[in-house]
Amino acid sequence: MRHTTAASAAAPRTGHRAPPPSQSPDGPALGASVERREGHEKVRGTARYAAEYHPHGRVYAWPVPATVSRGRVVRVDDAEALDLPGVLAVLTPDTAPRLGDAGDAVLRVLQDDRVPHRGWYVALVVAETLEAARAAAAAVHVDYETEPHDAALTADHPDAYIPESVNGGYPAVRERGDPDAAFEAAQVRVDTGYRVPPEHNQPMEPHAATAEWHGDRLTLHDSDQGASAVGAALAALFELPEDHVTVVAEHVGGGFGSKGTPRPHAVLAAMAARQVGRPVTLALPRRHLPAIVGHRPPTLHRIRLGADRGGRLTSLVHEITTQTSRVKEFVEQAATPGRTMYGCEHSRTVHRAVPLDVPTPSWMRAPGVAPGMYALESAMDELAGTLGLDPIELRVRNDTDREPDSDRPFSSRHLVDCLREGADRFGWAGRDPRPGSDRRGALLIGTGVASALYPVHFQPSLATAHALPDGSHVVRVAAADIGTGSRTVLAQIAADALGVPLDRVRAEVGSSALPTAPLAGGSSGTASWGTAVHEACTALAGRLAEHRGPLPPEGLRETADTSDAADRGAGYARDAFGAHFAEVQVDTDSGEVRIRRLLGVFAAGHVLNARTARSQFLGGMTMGAGMALMEGSTMEPSFGDFTETDLALYHVPSHADIADIEAHWIDEEDAHLNPMGSKGIGEIGIVGTAAAVGNAVHHATGVRYRELPLTPDRILAGLSGAVAAAS
Amino acid sequence: MKPYAYVRAATLDEATAAYAGHSGAHYLGGGTNLVDLMKLGVTAPDALVDISRLPLDGIELRPDGALRIGATARNSDIAAHPVVRDRWPVLSQALLAGASGQLRNIATAGGNLLQRTRCPFFQDTAKPCNKRRPGSGCAAREGSHRDHAVLGHSPHCIATHPSDMAVALAALDATVELHGTGGERSVPAAEFHRLPGDRPEQDTVLRPGELITAIVLPPHSAGLPSAYRKARDRASYAFALASVAALVEVQDGLVRRSALAFGALAHRPWRAHRAEEALRGVEPTRAAVERAVDAELASAEPLRDNAYKVPLARNLACEVLTRLAGPR
Incomplete structure (x- = not known):
């Protein structure tokens, strides 16, 4: 090491x-620090993205989202739109080409009259210019037959069910020992709950594609996270041999999971180009993204931790409730981290899903693990407080060399090393553990720690x-x-x-x-x-x-x-681990939380490119800081859509939000991974960050906030509650 | 797209004449808000009268000590102006607390006053909004309204005005100079924006075709301790959850004069006359300041999800007033 x-x-x-x-x-x-090969092109603006290809005769498409929350399209009146100058076609559920089956219901656009949620596309306009397409889309009149809808997630929702498996193929339920009895018998107990709101990937480049047909051959310049999968999906949908479809995604302006599966924009662009016989570009408007490209679904967590007085866990129960759509099932695997993180004899982890008339959730950076670790690592902090034990020491005492759920040995696990290295670098020693102990005028200062985890996939x-x-x-x-x-x-x-x-x-x-x-x-x-x-x-x-x-x-x-290839990891549990440290200041006048310092240490195998790895860690941590302090949207129950659909309302961190940020790593030797000896690093940076920040806010204020994000309204409400409780 | 006429005005009279000559005309300044609203379909002008090249971008200190800021002066130029920074620092601070560097470089003073609310329902043409479509209802009242008004709202509209600059202008007793076909007039900045009442579509007291030509900062608000403070969800590039602009003049240990305005609490910058009245002539102790601010906020009528704005505004106002009144 x-x-x-x-x-x-x-x-x-x-x-x-x-x-x-x-x-x-x-x-x-x-292992060297190597500059990105396309960095200069990107900085100079010469790197071309999907919407920036303009084959001869290229025209533009603009989709029409449903304005009802559930129902059926009765009629699409496109007469006014077709009369506008430059408008070439309006595709509707009646007129759009029929598609084959690619095994993903969200790709079956304009195939029937069903409106499963608000924002689902019900028509597509193609026009000579972007402006004409947009104006014509506004001139398409759609009559609906509406049905009652339900878009409100609650933990006791009558339709909640336990799915067969959750995202990633994990079982929905795992149980070992007798967690309820062990919890009841525990010397120290924490029974707590956390809420994580819907979050949105919001890549800088919205989803876009430029489609061009030559006979029955399709070329699609796309913004995606995997050209092979998009090509295969389009071949299935348009019922073509796979070698008739070429998908090019040379440069992609971020995805964070939202471009990991083929998306409707690619299908619509190809459909439109075939219909009008000209190349078509479709760049999704930013405001459409939340309804069309997936979101991290909200998760409601209940966690019960039982421990002995020495801090060793005796029972770990993590149960989550989340939402899925009626288009297809997607269940955020938010209770999975407890299966891996800490040694504990008795455990149960359960996922419940509630199907609602909402947009279909999907992958967002560290699906399941990010919200799950927020809850688990916050609960661990609560347990440390209840025990009067240093939160690092609590984690050290529950370290394990075998994955509790599978009883397999870890191929490598340097969680404790990350915690210790981080504590040294951060200056954790000598920390006054008493909440609210550092007051400087109107500011309360606090520090917090949390572990990070991300599984190795191949x-x-x-x-x-x-x-x-x-x-x-x-x-x-x-x-x-x-x-x-x-x-x-x-x-x-x-x-x-x-x-x-x-x-x-x-x-x-x-x-x-x-x-x-x-x-x-x-x-x-x-x-x-x-x-x-x-x-x-x-x-x-x-x-x-x-x-x-x-x-x-x-x-x-x-x-x-x-x-x-033979699996080098057979018989081993393989995960990357890490530790986050945060120092925050809470302004008791304004309720604003700012991060003074954020420090992460990661053990993720051999780090292959120091420069780009650092970017990945810092980027993940920054997204985690956003999750902690400002990211989140509101599912408006009466409309069945998200209120925060632009970047003015859906806040992501600015530089000013984090004064100081550092990423470090411990290089691991692990022969059970791959020839490079690497673990993935794209997601672990976001895992645990929000807990570290939340734990620091608790240390600063003495208030345990249990719902993200930690915006001033919540902070002030908590502070006034604390004052009320004290008086 | 919907075709519209574009007229580039060379003189004020050309601008107002062009406006009068086109029904459905809008003046175009920096376009940082208007162009967005056109893309969203919230605004669909028949004509744009581009006034950005009118010779209205000067910032001029008058012999009487007033500062005349031309309507097309860029937000960044006003914020950086040495006289503004020196004599009316609250205005510079308010401008710099708003938007981003890129937006401030293009946004004009007049356009800043005339920007529309960022209420999400106002910006979504598929949802009811009395401000956008009178009589269609207010989706925010029962919907997401954490960011909305706690003062002076009506059953028809709970939107807030998003400007930071306007809050400082309200506190500074600035006036807005207007040019219309009927001649010139000026309006106190604090009264330039309206409360929604039953006409929420009407943001301001501007008459049809009237053009903002300048903002004038009066000499009596110059050189006094003043400050702007804004609370927001992120440290930069976010609209206010609540803000305050204040100036305080203390003489012989007593408040001779103060001015206080709140942002993001109402359909317009909220000049806190009751608080000012309560502070006049008193020793600015923390308790006196709190009493004064409470007197102002007593009329707040928070909604289901925005009650936090009242203590937030109170905290900000008390902190700023106490700071300004303190030893210097």
């Missing part, structure tokens, strides 16, 4: 993995490696670079496997025409694509080593397919 700091992240790694066949004179590329992928006669190399894989730097890190992986300098390797990603690859999601991209790239390059290096004389003009090429 080696300690790396963000500041000295460029330091070379220790050579603990099998050396490449021949070492580059510059040392290994993996998916099979293809990749090719190609050696060219000029001495350069190209690796190809339909990976997605959503701003994370995957293009860059795949070139690093290739360079080391080939034993050549990094500048001799080009990585081609972002097209379904490349070797089929899984999506960028579940923090699995680098591991999944990288393993295939590593294998292809290793095979190519072997052939090159045996090759005598100049390469043939077409070069040498090797393909890897990791579908049947």
Whole structure:
């Protein structure tokens, strides 16, 4: 194990993995701090995004969202819209092309008259200009037959049910021992509840696609997290051979999960282009995103922790209730962290879902784990307070080398090291544990800690490696670079496997025409694509080593397919761990909370690119700070939609909200992961952050806030309650 | 899109004539709010009369000590103006508390006053809103209204005015100079915006075709201790949950004069005359300040989800007034 700091992240790694066949004179590329390959293009504005492709004759589409909360479309009157200048077509449930089945109900747009929720698309206008399309969309008159709707989530909702499984394929319920009896018998008990509101991915680039048909071949420039999956879905929907569809997503302006599955914009663009016989661009308006591209559903948590007086957990019960739509089932796996985090003999984790007339929830950065760890790590803080035990010490005492739920050993687990390293760097020692003990004028200052967790995922992928006669190399894989730097890190992986300098390797990603690859999601991209790239390059290096004389003009090429690769992790539980530390100030006049310091330490295998890894950690932590302090939307029960649909109302953090932020990591050696020795890093940064901030707010104020986000209205209400309780 | 006429006015009279000559005309300044509303379909002008190039962007200190700020002066230029910073710091602070650097660079003084509410129902043409479509109802009253008014609202509308600048102007006794076909007139900034009553579609007292030409800061509010404080959901680039603009003049230990205005509590900047009256001539102790502010906020009528605004505004006002009245 080696300690790396963000500041000295460029330091070379220790050579603990099998050396490449021949070492580059510059040392290994993996672990170095390498600039993003497309960074200059992006900064200069020359990197092209999906809506910025303008094939000849390109026209624009604008969708029409339903304005009722549930019901049926009775009639679409498009006469006025079609009369407007420049309008080419209006697609409706009656007139739109029929689609095949791609196994995802949210993609079956304009296929029937059903309105499952407000904002569901009921028509699509195509026009010569964006402005004409938008104006015509407003001129489409839709008559509805409305039905009573229900959009209000409550913990005791009569329709709540326990699903067969939850997102990620996890069982909805897991139980060990006798958690109820153990809780009742516990020397110390915490029985608490937390609420996390709906949250929205809000990538900087809204979902967009430019579709162009040549006969029965479709080319789609798309903004997505996985071109192969989008291509396969479109082929199924339009009933085409997969090789007739090419999806290109060269640059993607963020996704945070909302572009992880194919989305309706891609289907509509392709549909419209086929209908009007011209290329069509559809860029979703920002305000449509919450209803169309998924959201993190609200979660209502109840947690019961029983412990002995020494702080060892004897019972852990985490039960959540969340919402799903009537379009398809999606159940946020928010009770899963308790299955992994702490040793505890008796445990039950339960998910309940309530189907409502609301937009369909989906993946948002660290689905399940982010809200689940907010609740669990807040409850752990409550338990530490009840015990009078330091919250770090409580976590240390409940560390475990086997995953409680599966009883498998962890392939590596450095949670305690992260907590200790973070405590040192943060200056935790000597902290006065008494809440409200640091008052400076109107400000209350407090500090908090929370653990972080994210599971290791891996998916099979293809990749090719190609050696060219000029001495350069190209690796190809339909990976997605959503701003994370995957293009860059795949070139690093290739360079080391080939034993050549990094500048001799080009990585081609972002097209379904490349070797089929899984999506960028579940923090699995680098591991999944990288393993295939590593294998292809290793095979190519072997052939090159045996090759005598100049390469043939077409070069040498090797393909890897990791579908049947042996699982290095068989028999092990594999997760990344981390620790967050926050120092906040709470203004008792204004109720405003500001983060003075935020510090994270992560143990996520071998960190492959110090620069882009740091960005991932800091980005996740910043999103976690937003989750803590300002992110969240309101499901308006009377309308069945979200009130906060633009970035003026849906707040994400500004630089001024976090005065100081640092990410550090502990480099792990773990032979049970993949050839690079890496765990995913895209999501762990958001896991636990909100709990650390909330715990710091409790330490500052003495008030335990149990509903996010911690906005001034809630803070003031809590402070006045505390005053009332004290007086 | 809906076609509209675009007229670039070279003179004031050209501007008002162009407005008069087109039904459904709107004046266009920086466009930071109007263009958004056009995209949303909230506003659909038949004509835009572009006044951004009129020679109205000067900021001029008059011999009598008043400051005349031209209507098309950019928010950032006003905020950075040395005389503003020195003599009326509350205005500079209020401007800098609003929007973002990019928006302040393009937004004009007049446009800042005329920006529309950010009530989400006003901005969503598929939902009822009496301000956007008179008689259609108010979706906010029973819906999301955490950000809405606690003072001076009506059964028809609970929207707030979003400007920070206007709150400072109300406290400074600024006046708004208007040019219309009927001639010139000026209106106190604190009375420029209306309360909603049964005409929430009417934000201001502007008459049809009237154009804001300038904002005048009077000499009597110059050089006094003044400050702006805003509470918001994030540290930058967010509208106020509540704000206060205040100035206090203390002489011989007693308040000679004070001015207090609240933002984000009402359909207009809320000049707190009752509080000012209560403070006049008294020693500005914390208790006296609290009594004065409470006297003003006694008329607050919070809704289901915005009662927090009353203690929030109270805390902000007491903190700012006490600070300004304190030893310097």
